[in-house]
Amino acid sequence: MQDQAQTLTITRPDDWHLHLRDGAALASTVPWSAAQFARAIVMPNLKPPVVDTAQALEYRARILAARVPGSDFQPLMTLYLTDRTPPQEIARAKASGAVFGVKLYPAGATTNSDSGVTDLRNVHGVLEAMQREGMPLLVHGEVTDSQVDVFDREAVFIERHLQAIRRDFPGLKIVLEHITTSHAVDFVLANDARDARGAPLLGATITAHHLLHSRNAMFRGGLRPHYYCLPVLKRETHRLRLLDAACSGDPRFFLGTDSAPHARGAKEADCGCAGCFSALHALELYAQAFEQAGRLDRLEGFAAHFGADFYGLPRNAGRVELRRQAWTVPLSLDYMDTSIVPVDAGETLHWRVAPAGAAATQA
Ligand code: NCD
Numbered sequence: 001m002q003d004q005a006q007t008l009t010i011t012r013p014d015d016w017h018l019h020l021r022d023g024a025a026l027a028s029t030v031p032w033s034a035a036q037f038a039r040a041i042v043m044p045n046l047k048p049p050v051v052d053t054a055q056a057l058e059y060r061a062r063i064l065a066a067r068v069p070g071s072d073f074q075p076l077m078t079l080y081l082t083d084r085t086p087p088q089e090i091a092r093a094k095a096s097g098a099v100f101g102v103k104l105y106p107a108g109a110t111t112n113s114d115s116g117v118t119d120l121r122n123v124h125g126v127l128e129a130m131q132r133e134g135m136p137l138l139v140h141g142e143v144t145d146s147q148v149d150v151f152d153r154e155a156v157f158i159e160r161h162l163q164a165i166r167r168d169f170p171g172l173k174i175v176l177e178h179i180t181t182s183h184a185v186d187f188v189l190a191n192d193a194r195d196a197r198g199a200p201l202l203g204a205t206i207t208a209h210h211l212l213h214s215r216n217a218m219f220r221g222g223l224r225p226h227y228y229c230l231p232v233l234k235r236e237t238h239r240l241r242l243l244d245a246a247c248s249g250d251p252r253f254f255l256g257t258d259s260a261p262h263a264r265g266a267k268e269a270d271c272g273c274a275g276c277f278s279a280l281h282a283l284e285l286y287a288q289a290f291e292q293a294g295r296l297d298r299l300e301g302f303a304a305h306f307g308a309d310f311y312g313l314p315r316n317a318g319r320v321e322l323r324r325q326a327w328t329v330p331l332s333l334d335y336m337d338t339s340i341v342p343v344d345a346g347e348t349l350h351w352r353v354a355p356a357g358a359a360a361t362q363a
């Protein structure tokens with residue numbers, strides 16, 4: 001068989017969409033992500049959300065303080081766009097050097113999105129400022145209209161809103177986040193405009209769980225809340241399109257885990273929260289997906305090159321080694337004073353990140 005290499009060494013990867021939460025959670029979430037990634041785009045959907053540069057800088061300091069000694073993990077901060085975000089905030093955010101994107105949550109679309117945008121007309125001035133400043137718009141691409149079937153909300157968002165944003169702000173950098181459908185893949189492929197540096201103006205992140213699972217995973221033998229996230233897993237044909245896109249070597253598709261930790265009790269409940277936790281073993285999950293597609297050779301571009309190139313940041317200098325080694329994802333982990341269930345708990349994975357220090361860090 002091909003691809004029976006026992007080790008795979010790639011440039012240190014980054015996570016271009018991550019939820020770290022705040023407070024006591026940081027003591028767990030920051031070390032988990034830092035063990036796998038050099039940098040991460042940190043989502044602003046705290047309670048209350050991170051709406052201005054001052055709050056982003058304070059949040060950044062709390063994240064840095066939660067690193068284990070010697071860690072060089074860098075959080076790349078984002079602002080949460082609201083109906084009331086002043087356009088002048090964008091220049092402040094840019095000048096801080098710490099804010100790398102502004103997040104659009106349609107109001108009510110997902111966990112902690114109540115302060116999101118109710119009508120895109122309310123943020124035109126902000127989008128103009130972002131286009132001018134070269135500040136990327138990070139989009140949770142789902143309509144919230146309860147008349148629209150939950151499995152169609154991404155496709156309908158693209159039709160109703162994203163086409164118009166692209167048309168009205170042709171120079172705006174946009175990341176369509178955690179894409180889940182062939183419609184999203186098609187939309188990205190149809191937009192190949194470049195910025196002044198030659199980097200794509202439109203990109204998309206893809207999670208590991210959307211590469212590995214179709215919606216069947218939520219119903220395998222019963223209701224499986226730990227596979228419930230937003231945008232929700234879709235049918236197998238969509239998963240195959242996403243895997244194809246991720247493995248294509250097209251620099252518009254890059255890694256974003258959307259690891260979204262929720263304590264076990266908040267997921268195993270009458271009205272369980274949306275979010276899959278994958279930070280612990282993200283790279284191993286992606287390696288599993290790429291190996292299934294016979295394209296382990298494309299993992300490095302997707303995980304470590306294309307996101308940095310999109311954001312105009314240097315690629316990481318260090319390397320990380322994965323080893324072929326069967327291991328079982330833990331059923332549960334300690335998380336604050338409770339526990340958390342990772343994606344694919346109890347399942348066997350075939351790759352494992354070598355511990356830092358083994359081969360991980362030399363430039
Ligand atoms: C995220 C969360 O829990 O913060 N949940 C999720 O299902 N992905 C929010 C989000 O990114 O949609």
Ligand code: ZN
Pocket residue numbers: 017018019043258260
């Ligand atoms: Zn998210």
